[in-house]
Amino acid sequence: MSEAFLEGLNPEQLRAVTHGDGPLMILAGAGSGKTRVLTHRIAWLVQHAGVDPRSILALTFTNKAAREMSHRVETLLGTTATGSWIGTFHSICLRILRRHTDLLGVGRDFAVYDVDDQRRLAKRVVKELNLDAKKFKPAALLAGVSRAKDTGQGPDDMEVPPYPATLVKFYTAYQKMMKEASALDFGDLLLETLKLFSRHPCVADHYANRFKYVLIDEYQDTNRVQMLLAERIADRWGNLCVVGDDDQSIYGWRGADLDNILSFSQRHKETTTIKLEQNYRSTSPILDAASTIISNNKGRHAKKLWTDREGGEPIRLHEAATEEEEALWIVAMIDQLAQQGYQPGEIAVLYRTHALSRPVEEALIFSGIPYVVYGGLRFYERREIKDALAYLRLAVHPDDPVALTRVINLPTRGIGARTVDLIFKHADSHETGLWDGARLAIEEGALTARAAKAVGGFMEMVEGWRATVESTPLDQLIERILVESKYRDHIEKDGDERSSDRLENLAELLSAAEAFEKEGGGGATRFLDRVALVSDMDRAGDTFSAVTLMTIHSAKGLEYPCVFISGMEEGIFPHQMSMDEEGGVEEERRLCYVAATRAKEHLHLSYSRIRRVYGNQSEYRIPSRFLSELPGMAPSVAKINPYARPPGAEPQVQQVTGEEEGGNYYLPDPEEASYSTGMKVRHPRYGIGVVTQAQGLGPSAKVTVEFGSTAKKFIAGMAKLEILVT
DNA sequence: TCGACCGATTTTTTT
């Protein structure tokens, strides 16, 4: 029996990996090798302790983490398909629920609603309850519902004081409609599994008996329902192993309860606690900075993270005048790092909110550095994809109100809001599903002849798909849907400049369906499940040749040799929205700690003095309080302006770079450059072109240049645009 | 019922 995988572990890691039976809590500081410990522990259980892989359950937060874990376990054990269940809480719960649909209160092929679906349904509910949508915002009500679900409360569990009566009323109506829709949202996936377990103890026992070892990653981010679920399964054998770090708890807004990890050893008698405090990731300047920031939080678990990686690059901070300039600085530093030999894939730019990606993206585009943005608008969240999938959902479950209202009049078929409302009313008064409601509305002559004909035609079309949904390969079915619904025609014809993108996305959806069929298929419901739970994020880290841009939340669990954190400003980081909440700023500070500890060798921070909000108006900003918490890092220190002239130097001499195509071109000093329409310029890659648009002055000016038939946009300071001497 | 137009309004993070 080979135990080579125990080599190279430090004593604490070894103790955690080779812990036998009984509850185990591993408090793993950032970069202390916790993923290594988890995977090695699974390998050790199987190989050394003779545990059947099928009796291991490992729960993670992201699909990516789950995949990485399975992959690493496979590598260690040298086998594939070990039979362990490794997945996110949500996907594991969905798997369980699908196996016991007969015991659930929802239909067989229930749908999984994502945030967008939830929002649409919430709007419908607000409308049906005759609430003033201005006073009671669907999104806010929904947030209240999600929070309730995270803590395990159904609508009946909520006492009216302290909870607002409207919220409870909304929650009740929302759940009713979800049930009619045969749909579960993310919160339901967890809560319904817990309910399934308590209503049918034999089902729970089945899983409890099977899973002798339960491991949970990122335990500090579990909510109450997740904790109860894990305990219900694990308490049979008592082998619950949790890994977490209270300093990295950043999902409080999603119902994560820090108390889960803080009180673990009280809930589980004879818990073995192991602390992993040696950081293998970051140099000491980085670790020191991160530790200093987090030390400003109160009520932390005592811990002292240390590293033996002495020395290393100091942290850099840059104050920019504008967001464009901030982006330019980042790109200039990336260039510098590239010259030092770093690959683009070793660099990440992190930010608090997606909106901050834009200026950085633009600067990267213009300098030709490859990059990938994670998160943001995901593939399956794109409008055309959601539309197409709504048709597919109707084929599976025609009562789905969100899917129905989404596409019943898309493209327009003469079925307006009035008709849709009538259908809802009929379904309601006859206590039937929407589909029968529509049928009844026609039969009872409630609709105008025109509307009745339109609705009838639509229903016939959907019934046609419905008849073959089981027997037709998915890609063929979707193709048929796109044609018969005339949705593709609609996209083709709408004259929007984005329509070719949309068509491409639809083609990509078809190839995803085809790939799904090739992998073994499993029907439309399984395809839709996957779509609901899998995000683009799962590809993060697959790209080695591009700079990665993402939010700090997405970056959790990842590491990069070089990390930039942009937008270090009050109101952004800490975010405005977090400031009036209890403990909000502390969570932001933990987020800052997470961000800083992603870096192995280089950490670069930046902020801008002026930032545009909502496109139009600019706001003055002040540096983040987290910066002033760093000693020797007062915002005025370490100002770096890559375009600054050395003191006393003359303005950059205009550099004549050559003579061709009838003129001399020179590369202007970015500070001095000014571009205007009609000017002839030369770009190293695209050649000679004509300026068709120029916005702004100095290095942050935006210039549009036409090269023959193609137009390109540049930022003056980045693009090496030479100007024709006249 | 449709589409054009206008004004108001943007919760930050994710399964």
Added chain:
DNA sequence: AATCGGTCGA
């Protein structure tokens, strides 16, 4: 900037 909802004329 971009999107969403409401209004109004055809």
